[in-house]
Amino acid sequence: MNTDPIADYLTRVRNAIKANHRVVEIPASNLKKEITKVLFDKGYISNYKFDADTVQGTIKIALKYHPVSKVSAIRTLKRISKPGLRKYAGVDNMPRVLNGLGIAILSTSKGIMTDKEARLQNVGGEVLCYVY
DSSP: OOSOHHHHHHHHHHHHHHTTOSEEEEEOOHHHHHHHHHHHHTTSEEEEEEEOSSSSOEEEEEEOBOTTTOOBSOOOEEEOSOSSSOOEEOSTTOOOGGGGTSEEEEEETTEEEEHHHHHHHTOOEEEEEEEO
């Protein structure tokens, strides 16, 4: 049993990038699906597919690399809020990742969104991870 599925998700993607894999397969959950959608919308991954073949299902993520230099679009994936120490941010103290160049993925009452979207909708929430 996995105690922190979000950290496992981020670690699998991080390891696939370091090994220069094109596709990474991850066990699915609703939270992981929403994080994958945010990464796709912000251009950090090239494509994704949800497979419901098994009971739990899987997420297949096609990683994005620069065509010439072969550098990944994702430089860093960092878990912020952990099961042992949850980190929350209100609207007034929302984190800015890399001075606005990166994104912070938040779990809010209105769903999973980036720090910029949360500021626009005037909601705070749990800071899941930083991506840049």
